[in-house]
Amino acid sequence: MRYEEVRQLIKAELKKQSQGLTWADLKVRLNLPYKTLCPEWTSQLEDEIGLVRNKTGGRAYVWTINQKGGRDA
Secondary structure, three states: OOHHHHHHHHHHHHHHOOOOEEHHHHHHHOOOOOOOOOHHHHHHHHHHHOEEEEEOOOOOEEEEEOOOOOOOO
8 A cells, every 4th residue: 555545545534533543543444454654654644634643641642633734734
């Protein structure tokens, strides 16, 4: 799966879920083949779609899209 495909899938799913989702939720919902997303792709998502990751009370981060968006908002 190419980065562009992953970006579009994550962007669309996070726009539908304003409260955000964890990586585990995204992975299952989107049937993504990755155990984790590589740091380079995560950084690109932050820049391009305005991805924000907020730490929860546990170990997980909740992924959301910044209201201002990124370059590709």
